[in-house]
Structure formats: C-alpha cells, structure tokens
Amino acid sequence: MENNKSNDILDDYIDKEYEFGFVTDIEMEVAPKGLNEDTIHFISAKKEEPQWLRDWRMKAYHSFLKQPEPTWQNFELPKVDFQAISYYAAPKSGAKYKSLDEVDPALLETFEKLGIPLSEQKLLSGVAVDAVFDSVSVATTFKETLKEHGVIFCSISEAVKEHPELVQKYLGSVVPYSDNLYAALNAAAFSDGSFVYIPKGVRCPMELSTYFRINTQNTGQFERTLIIADEGSYVSYLEGCTAPKRDENQLHAAVVELIALDHAEIKYSTVQNWYPGDKDGKGGIYNFVTKRGVCKGAHAKISWTQVETGSAITWKYPSVILQGDHSSGEFYSVAVTRNKQVADTGTKMFHIGKNTRSRIISKGISAGEGQNTYRGLVQVGSKAENARNFTQCDSLLIGDRCGAHTFPYIESKNNTAMIEHEATTSKIGEDQLFYLNQRGIETEKAVALIVNGYAREVLNQLPMEFAVEAQKLLSISLEGSVG
Amino acid sequence: MLSIKNLQAGIDGKQILKGINLEVNAGEVHAIMGPNGSGKSSLASVLAGRETYEVTGGEVIFDGKNLLDLSVEDRAREGLFLAFQYPIEIPGVSNINFLRTALNEIRAYRQEPPMDAKEFLRMTKEKQQLVEFDAKLVNRSLNEGFSGGEKKRNEIFQLAMLEPKLAILDETDSGLDIDALRIVSNGVNKLRSDKNAFVVITHYQRLLEYIVPDFVHVLYNGRIVKSGTKELALELEERGYDWIKEPAYSNS
Numbered sequence: 001m002e003n004n005k006s007n008d009i010l011d012d013y014i015d016k017e018y019e020f021g022f023v024t025d026i027e028m029e030v031a032p033k034g035l036n037e038d039t040i041h042f043i044s045a046k047k048e049e050p051q052w053l054r055d056w057r058m059k060a061y062h063s064f065l066k067q068p069e070p071t072w073q074n075f076e077l078p079k080v081d082f083q084a085i086s087y088y089a090a091p092k093s094g095a096k097y098k099s100l101d102e103v104d105p106a107l108l109e110t111f112e113k114l115g116i117p118l119s120e121q122k123l124l125s126g127v128a129v130d131a132v133f134d135s136v137s138v139a140t141t142f143k144e145t146l147k148e149h150g151v152i153f154c155s156i157s158e159a160v161k162e163h164p165e166l167v168q169k170y171l172g173s174v175v176p177y178s179d180n181l182y183a184a185l186n187a188a189a190f191s192d193g194s195f196v197y198i199p200k201g202v203r204c205p206m207e208l209s210t211y212f213r214i215n216t217q218n219t220g221q222f223e224r225t226l227i228i229a230d231e232g233s234y235v236s237y238l239e240g241c242t243a244p245k246r247d248e249n250q251l252h253a254a255v256v257e258l259i260a261l262d263h264a265e266i267k268y269s270t271v272q273n274w275y276p277g278d279k280d281g282k283g284g285i286y287n288f289v290t291k292r293g294v295c296k297g298a299h300a301k302i303s304w305t306q307v308e309t310g311s312a313i314t315w316k317y318p319s320v321i322l323q324g325d326h327s328s329g330e331f332y333s334v335a336v337t338r339n340k341q342v343a344d345t346g347t348k349m350f351h352i353g354k355n356t357r358s359r360i361i362s363k364g365i366s367a368g369e370g371q372n373t374y375r376g377l378v379q380v381g382s383k384a385e386n387a388r389n390f391t392q393c394d395s396l397l398i399g400d401r402c403g404a405h406t407f408p409y410i411e412s413k414n415n416t417a418m419i420e421h422e423a424t425t426s427k428i429g430e431d432q433l434f435y436l437n438q439r440g441i442e443t444e445k446a447v448a449l450i451v452n453g454y455a456r457e458v459l460n461q462l463p464m465e466f467a468v469e470a471q472k473l474l475s476i477s478l479e480g481s482v483g
Numbered sequence: 484m485l486s487i488k489n490l491q492a493g494i495d496g497k498q499i500l501k502g503i504n505l506e507v508n509a510g511e512v513h514a515i516m517g518p519n520g521s522g523k524s525s526l527a528s529v530l531a532g533r534e535t536y537e538v539t540g541g542e543v544i545f546d547g548k549n550l551l552d553l554s555v556e557d558r559a560r561e562g563l564f565l566a567f568q569y570p571i572e573i574p575g576v577s578n579i580n581f582l583r584t585a586l587n588e589i590r591a592y593r594q595e596p597p598m599d600a601k602e603f604l605r606m607t608k609e610k611q612q613l614v615e616f617d618a619k620l621v622n623r624s625l626n627e628g629f630s631g632g633e634k635k636r637n638e639i640f641q642l643a644m645l646e647p648k649l650a651i652l653d654e655t656d657s658g659l660d661i662d663a664l665r666i667v668s669n670g671v672n673k674l675r676s677d678k679n680a681f682v683v684i685t686h687y688q689r690l691l692e693y694i695v696p697d698f699v700h701v702l703y704n705g706r707i708v709k710s711g712t713k714e715l716a717l718e719l720e721e722r723g724y725d726w727i728k729e730p731a732y733s734n735s
Contacts, residue, residue, distance in 0.1 A: 453575025
C-alpha cells in the first residue's frame with residue numbers, strides 16, 4: 001500500500017528542471033572528432049608541452065589501445081564511441097589569459113550564472129577558484145594572496161611550464177596511465193585541470209576550489225588534477241561541476257591524484273551535479289573518474305567527501321593508499337540516483353603501513369528507477385600491524401522501483417587487523433511523512449528534511465561555504481520524488 | 484470549534500467508525516474512552532487525515548471549514564494537532580530544526596513572516612520550561628533514541644510550541660510512569676485556555692485525575708454510546724466497560 005502510494009504520487013509530479021542546463025554561445029576552437037596519434041600531437045602542440053610529457057601521453061595512448069573494457073561493474077556499460085568525441089574545445093578568444101580583464105565577458109557571465117563569480121569585486125571570500133571551461137582553465141582567483149604563503153594553485157597546463165620538476169615527479173605516480181581504460185584515455189588526452197602544491201608546514205589560508213563546466217556539444221572533458229601536500233601542510237580543496245542539457249551522452253573521464261607527505265593532510269570534497277539526463281534516461285554525463293590519494297608519509301591523512309547528485313552514470317572509487325605508518329584515510333559519500341540514473345561508487349582503502357586507520361561512511365539514496373551501488377575494498381597488507389577500518393554503508397529507498405546494492409570486499413593478510421562493517425537499508429516511510437505533515441510540513445519539505453537528516457554525517461564534512469549549497473542541491477534533486 | 488456529524492470511515496472496506504457525532508467548543512476538554520478496538524485511535528487518525536482510512540460518510544467542520552477537504556498539512560496549519568500514540572523517530576533531523584520548519588510553515592500559511600532566530604530561541608526556552616522538557620533533548624535528533632516517556636513529553640513540548648486550536652491526545656498516558664504522567668498532565672493543564680480545546684483519548688481513568696475533562700464520551704464499536712461528565716469516567720473505572728456494551732445502553 002505504501003509503495004503504491006509513493007509511486008502514484010511520484011507519477012503525479014513532473015520533472016524538476018535541471019537548473020544549470022543552459023548553453024554559453026561563444027566561438028570555440030574544437031579539435032576534429034576522433035582519437036589517434038595526431039590528436040595527441042595536436043593537444044601537446046596547443047599546450048606547447050615539453051618532450052617528456054609528449055612521450056608520456058603517447059605511451060598512455062598505446063596503453064589505452066590495449067586496455068580491455070571493464071566487465072565487473074553493476075550496470076550495463078554503454079558503448080562509448082571514442083572516435084565520435086572531440087578531445088579539445090577552447091574559447092577562440094584565446095586560451096591563455098594574463099588577467100581577468102582579458103577573459104571573454106561571456107565566460108565570466110557563464111560562471112556568474114553558475115554562482116561562481118570570478119571578477120575581483122564579487123569573489124567568494126575565503127575561497128580561491130580555478131574555473132575550467134571545456135578543455136581549458138579560464139581563470140584562477142586569489143593567486144597572489146596564495147603566492148605570499150608559497151601555495152601554488154594554477155591550471156595544470158601552467159604548472160607543466162612553471163613547475164615542471166614537481167609535475168614530472170608526481171604526475172602518474174598515484175594513478176599510472178596503465179591503471180584502467182579511462183585512466184589511460186585521460187593520460188593520453190587530458191587537456192587541463194588544477195594543480196596544487198602546499199609547501200612544508202603551511203596551512204593553506206583559504207579553501208581551494210575548481211569549477212568544471214562542460215559546454216560544447218560532442219566533446220568530452222578529460223581533466224587532470226594533481227595535489228601535493230608537503231610535510232606538515234594542510235589543504236582543503238573542493239570541486240564542483242555542471243553541464244548543459246543535451247540529448248546525447250557526454251563523457252567525463254577525469255583523473256585526480258593526491259599526495260600527502262609526512263604529517264600532511266588533504267581534504268578533498270566534491271559536489272557533483274553534471275547533467276543527469278531527462279526522466280526517460282535520455283542524455284546526461286557519463287562520469288567515469290579515477291581518484292586516488294597516497295599517504296606517503298607517516299601520520300599523513302587524506303579525506304574524500306563526495307555529494308553526487310548528477311550524471312547519467314557515476315562510476316568512481318576515490319581511494320587511499322595508506323603507505324606511511326599511522327596514516328589515515330576517510331571516505332564520506334552521499335550518492336543520489338533518481339529517474340534512470342545509475343551510481344556505482346565507493347572506495348578502496350589499502351592498508352600498507354603500521355597502525356593505519358580508515359573510515360568509510362557511504363549513504364546511498366535511490367528514487368524513481370535509480371540504481372545505487374556501493375562497492376568498497378578494504379585491503380590489509382601483511383606488514384600493516386594494527387590496521388583499523390570502520391565501514392558503514394546505508395541505503396535509503398524512495399518508492400519501490402529503485403534499487404540499492406552493496407558489495408563490500410575485505411582482504412586481510414594480517415591477523416592484528418580489526419575491520420568493522422555495518423550496513424542498513426531503509427525506506428522513507430509513510431509514517432514519517434504523516435508525522436511531519438501533521439506538524440504542518442508539506443511532503444516535499446518533509447522528504448528534504450528526512451534526506452538531509454540521513455545524509456548529515458557526510459554533509460557535516462563539507463567546508464561550511466559549501467555545506468548549505470549541498471543541502472539545497474540534495475533537496476532540489478529529490479524534488480518530486482515522493483508525494 | 485469542531486463539529487463531527489455522522490462520521491463513517493474504515494480501512495480496506497472494513498468499517499471502523501460507524502457514525503460519530505461530537506461537538507467540541509473552545510475552552511473545553513473532552514475525554515474519549517472505550518475498550519480496545521472500539522475506534523478511538525481511528526477517530527484521531529481520520530481527523531488528522533491519515534490516508535490509510537477511507538471516509539465513507541458524514542462531515543467534520545473545523546472552525547468553519549470542511550476539515551475532510553483539507554490535506555494533512557493544511558489541517559495542521561489550520562490549528563489541529565495530534566499528539567501521537569507512537570511518535571516517529573527521524574534520524575539526523577534535530578528537534579529544534581524540525582520545530583522551526585513546522586512553525587514557519589504554519590506561519591507562512593497564515594501569511595505571517597517567519598519567526599526570527601532570536602524570538603524562536605526565546606520561545607523554545609520558555610515552552611521547554613513550561614512543560615518541563617529536558618533542554619538536552621531539544622537539540623537531539625527528533626525522537627531518535629528517546630525513551631517512551633521522553634517521546635510522549637516531546638509531543639507535549641511540540642504542542643506547546645505550535646499552539647494549536649485543537650489538540651487531540653491519542654493515548655498519551657500509555658507507557659508513562661506516574662512521574663511522567665504528572666509532568667505531561669501539568670503541561671497540558673498549563674496550555675489549557677478559553678481559546679483552545681482538547682480531545683483526550685485514553686483507555687484509563689487515571690489520566691483524567693490529572694487532566695480533568697468537561698465531558699466524557701464512551702466509544703464502543705465505532706459509535707459514541709454514552710456521554711457524560713467526569714463522573715462517568717469514575718463509573719467506568721468501577722464497573723469496567725462491559726455494562727455499556729449491553730444493547731440497552733447503545734444509542735444505535
């Protein structure tokens with residue numbers, strides 16, 4: 001009875017419009033479709049890259065050609081025609097801006113519409129932003145302020161030129177180009193992304209943030225982010241993303257690498273709101289991403305927090321290699337799937353050093369015909385004395401046409417390890433809704449309250465500036481899911 | 484304030500309320516008693532608008548409006564409050580955030596501006612003291628991990644905060660020890676005024692020693708079979724319910 005009711009009311013509601021579905025009309029330089037050696041040369045030439053990077057890309061391309069398609073995922077892998085995608089799209093007005101005055105006003109306006117003002121007088125205080133539009137970074141704010149603290153925050157293209165020693169040392173050191181099909185594709189064809197270096201002992205004075213925007217049709221976005229936190233440093237970094245509404249699927253295959261040295265801490269947060277497709281599952285972004293961090297030094301700490309509400313398919317496992325003794329890794333996730341969205345996400349925690357700790361909190365929310373999978377691996381190596389892991393994965397179902405699936409994998413080679421796993425599945429009950437309705441709260445608000453309460457432990461991990469946004473996003477993306 | 488005429492309702496075709504008549508005026512406290520399964524809680528649910536019940540006949544006028552035409556939330560916003568027999572737990576949602584949302588939804592319906600944070604906190608403190616509700620519970624997740632007694636006391640705290648015109652207390656005394664019963668009753672007594680009314684549903688006369696009703700009604704087999712003053716409750720306590728089940732006393 002309860003299910004029928006939820007479904008009836010669900011059907012009564014029309015789709016909530018995707019708020020960021022507009023297209024920016026700007027003249028673009030777009031590379032011809034298709035991927036071959038010429039494409040790689042074209043991108044390298046555009047970016048005036050050094051030979052070592054050109055060679056690395058070429059090796060990645062050949063690895064890509066040999067990689068099989070994964071078969072283990074809990075959804076039908078759509079056939080992606082890699083030759084139908086254009087791998088480079090940049091505003092014609094020039095990809096390298098010396099200052100904001102040179103940036104095309106249409107671009108500034110685009111980011112403003114997305115709530116990311118880039119002009120000096122409107123900057124979000126306390127947050128430095130790198131804005132990436134299709135294949136290029138258009139602006140990075142607060143660069144000078146950060147420089148005073150020795151913090152490097154720029155596009156990765158710029159870092160290749162300005163800080164080649166750091167990029168060459170760490171690029172591909174956590175996610176090798178041969179890691180998987182999409183990581184190989186990214187290494188071969190990545191066009192831009194963000195680079196962060198925090199020097200020894202520095203606590204980064206502001207939040208760093210990258211905003212990714214896909215705009216051009218039939219392109220893919222392949223950005224690469226590299227964050228290095230030197231000994232005893234701290235940084236909190238956040239990425240956000242949106243794309244226009246289009247009937248065709250678009251591929252987003254990013255790679256993120258984090259390196260935390262002795263006593264360093266990296267907090268990486270994602271608020272992912274790529275276009276999810278329409279209610280029949282037409283269009284939307286394929287979000288196939290490889291994210292991995294390494295706690296290289298003792299007492300290092302890496303924490304991933306993600307709020308995933310967009311994309312037709314979200315497929316990623318932000319992971320931590322706990323190499324240093326006493327290092328710790330955390331993964332906090334809220335993934336929402338509605339209509340025909342699919343999420344297969346989770347994490348991998350590799351305990352290598354002694355006394356390493358990991359904590360995994362995953363909250364899946366499925367509505368409509370959405371499918372939500374948690375997949376997680378906790379691996380304890382033979383030398384990881386006293387490793388500790390705590391995993392909790394909860395699933396919340398709204399209606400009875402959606403699905404929640406949990407695949408926890410545990411591999412321990414050390415008998416001093418302590419691994420705890422808790423899992424729950426619940427439904428938003430008619431009783432809960434009736435109770436809130438009876439206090440004068442309408443159903444949509446009631447659902448938002450219940451969902452935000454359910455996800456609170458994860459939302460609490462987000463930097464304050466973004467927690468409110470994320471809360472709103474959760475409410476909006478579930479609007480109309482229940483009566 | 485509330486006028487129920489020949490109200491009939493059931494679940495899945497099974498009739499539970501078979502023609503209820505009841506008039507409640509501002510300033511009055513009505514007690515509804517009756518044996519298990521007589522339809523007491525069903526009456527409360529139907530008035531609040533729980534969708535599992537189907538209304539098959541009769542009408543309910545609340546403050547001049549046809550109550551049965553209103554959604555659950557609009558009934559609440561019009562000033563109808565149900566203190567639940569089994570209050571629901573909502574993990575992660577703080578009691579205070581929930582109450583603020585509820586209060587402002589009700590205010591918006593009445594075209595009043597949202598209450599500012601300072602005034603809201605002042606009111607919370609005042610009401611929490613009035614009904615002797617533990618300040619620590621105010622900031623906890625809504626009913627999560629509360630004891631049975633704490634949940635019931637939270638219902639009275641919410642009642643104090645939302646200031647409804649009509650409060651229906653559905654077996655609020657069940658599961659309460661004598662101290663909690665006294666605190667809950669004191670709370671209700673402090674909230675009584677000539678502007679509001681209470682319908683107190685209970686199985687036992689004990690609660691009515693603390694909350695003294697103006698009228699007592701006996702519900703049996705979906706109908707009110709006997710009405711009287713507080714003395715009727717004492718008589719029920721003494722004689723049980725069997726005597727009112729005799730056909731002679733039935734008004735059908």
